[in-house]
Amino acid sequence: MLRGVSLVKTFGSRSSASLFSVTSRDHRLEVATFHLHPRNEAAEPATCNEFATTAAKGAYSGWPKGPKSRSSAAPMRRPTTTPVQQRLRTLPNEVPGHPNKCARYRGGGSMPNFRLAVTAATCLTLPLALAACSLVPSGAHADLAPTLTFQDEPGGPVAFQSGQPVPTFDRQPRLRQELGGVWRFQPQGLDTNLSLTNRSSAQKALTAELSDRAGVLYDTSGWQAIQVPGSFNPPPDRNTTGGFYRTDFLLPDEWGNTYSLLKFGAVRYIADVWLNGHYLGYHEGGDTPFALDATGALVPGAYNNLVVRVDNPVWGTRDDIVPWGLADWWNYGGIVGDVWLEAIPETSAVRADVTPHLDGADVSVVVQHRGKDTVNAGLEVRLWPAQITATNRLSPDASNLIPTDAQPLLDHHVSLGEITGDSVFRVAAPFAIRSADLWSPSLPALYVLQVTVIANNEPVDDLYTSFGLRQVRVDSTAPRVLLNGEPIVFNGVALHEERQMPVREGAPGGGPLTSVDEIESVLARAQGVHADLIRVDHHPPNQMLPVLADRLGLALWEEIPLYHFTPQTFSIATDRGIPQQMLAEMDL
Known part of the structure; x- marks a missing residue:
């Protein structure tokens, strides 16, 4: 499924965006504010977040690693099988001793003075340093491969x-x-x-x-x-x-x-x-x-x-x-x-990946056929409007979002021809739509994609997924974030995906959020303080959290727990390929 609006932790970008957070005492809500500093320098090498995005794609998509973009004139050839554990190279502007953390003072804005910054940094890092001294990781190195x-x-x-x-x-x-x-x-x-x-x-x-x-x-x-x-x-x-x-x-x-x-x-x-x-x-x-x-x-x-x-x-x-x-x-x-x-079934739709645009979307359907039989197959791709109500808001099945009296906005047939033996392949099914309803926190418009697999003129499988049409980017002419081409300021909170009720002797109940009702309750608390951006803990959330955030009009910031590493331990983790696998699984 497609996430809401996902933001990545950034320590430098083309708009020089900095993110500061104030953590509450119980570590369950953090208020996040974007401070955007003007940038007057000439063009410079790719920054930390740009390189990390490109390198991450290279790590699990078989693309070359590094900040260079793919050229349409010279398409890349992907290997037949690409292991997820390709290494990430050193990042430009990397802070010595802190992989993937970039630093550069560009002046102006609300940057604190040097003495205040050093004092704040000391206060923040000293507890971590003392905690680190008490941890002595073993020298054993795993050889369990990513799956x-x-x-x-x-x-x-x-x-x-x-x-x-x-x-x-x-x-x-x-x-x-x-x-x-x-x-x-x-x-x-x-x-x-x-x-x-x-x-x-x-x-x-x-x-x-x-x-x-x-x-x-x-x-x-x-x-x-x-x-x-x-x-x-x-x-x-x-x-x-x-x-x-x-x-x-x-x-x-x-x-x-x-x-x-x-x-x-x-x-x-x-x-x-x-x-x-x-x-x-x-x-x-x-x-x-x-x-x-x-x-x-x-x-x-x-x-x-x-x-x-x-x-x-x-x-x-x-x-x-x-x-x-x-x-x-x-x-x-x-x-x-x-x-x-x-x-x-023998012939099935494995997944449907949606890449949104403001006037449509690229849709890529993975189809699998198992067994020795030969079938004449095809796909029926339909686009439906979604309507979120009190009765279907918590449903995990996207098909329940389609109004009973709705008509498909798009109905398209794709012929697959004859399929024999075990096989897996992708089928492109892009679409365009006029006057599309775009997703935003104030109007979280959603659509439902239905893919029906036809085998020998009979429907044998249905797959549904919901998504919103949106575009998030940084304005190239000014220090601001654009949602669907319009400037936007997100009001953000961070949360730990942890059960708080019932309270026992003044302490939260404890335990991971496991039910859709619990997840909705936590998101409702965020909306209660007028938040429209959620930083979801420090690890990928329960699968229903992004689904509900999409329906409630909440943008998401997701991440994997790859932090507090020394250069040595960072290399050990990335050489194994588990962080790359986590990132790919979160994106899938």
Whole structure:
């Protein structure tokens, strides 16, 4: 899905924008203000945020790294498979000893004097320096590979993870079984070195550690009951750092003739997954969704069991995880996002990526065909108006936003011809629209894209996603931000994605936000102080938060927890490729 308005933390830009934040005592709301300083210098090398954007694209799209733009006269050739862990080079104007932090005083504006700046910097950095002295990360270096790659397929590059094209994580009107609720959990002191070892060499040890926990008749009555999604170490528990989850569920017979995906909203921090004793795969990174192919492991018409090994390393003990330490939020471990099974037909729409313009959008649909049968296929692409009401505002299914009496604004057929065998490809379906309703905080107009897959003249799959038409850029002639071509000043707050209710003995309830009602409540508090820009914690949020922000008229600033690194630890993290994977997963 398409985010609202996403802003990236910036330490220098073509408009010399600086961002200052004032943190409240409980660290749950931060007031953000943009101070824009005029720039009179001649053209200079690409600045920190420009280079980081380009380098990040190069890191996970197969593009050359560096600040140079792609030339239409000389198109780049992408490799067949692009690992996500390409290195980022040193940034222009980089502050010595602080990778990715750029500094330059340009004069004018409201820049504080030197003495005041030094005093403020000392007060801010001294507590961090003292905290850092108490953390001694281990010298162990993980060799667990990222699971995300980009492959060159017909029509363009496609993101793959654990052998499958990365799907949409928006809820779809498909056969689905939600697996949230009460699971069983067995706390266990896990070997993090094993957790971060390449699975080709660690698989035997992991299987031995699993023992008979994935057995059909395994007794979990001695395990503690735990809510999923949720956390196994709510405050003040600092002792539980990992363990085994298990749930048993009855799968109806109707799942017998389908392909199936097992989807996780987030598991913090490393997850290994077994379904009926079959190892499905692993994922590292605690805040982004992932999917595993469950087709061959499910047993329709019977009870199935799902076991998840979760290891959440203690921050400050290693320098090869993200984040490694010095974070100002609670390190919630466990299955912190939704879990569900989704049935997929033989020919399906995997995802629909939308790039908005002010008069339309570029749409790219990823299609997958599985099996030996040959089908004559096509796509029906429809554009619908969206209407947000009190009854559908919290719905995770974008199709519920379409008014019952609405007519499609666009109805377009794309012929795919005959498809044979296993295949994945991209299909372009751009559209233009006259007098479009543009998204803004004051008028958060949205549209719904519907993609219907046709196989042998029969509809076999539907995919829906909502989005807004908008453009955010920095004015090249003046120090200001433009939304849809018009100057705008955002009133921003920052929040920690953490449960505050119920209050117990004056302390917040604690735990990650796991329900759409909780997320709406936090966003409503932000709107209550007239905010229209949200900085979402220091890590990617729950998938429903950007969806609700889009509907409520809130711009978003999202980020990954890659900070407080020394040059050495920064290189260790980026060489592994996990930050690049997190960034790509957040963008997907």
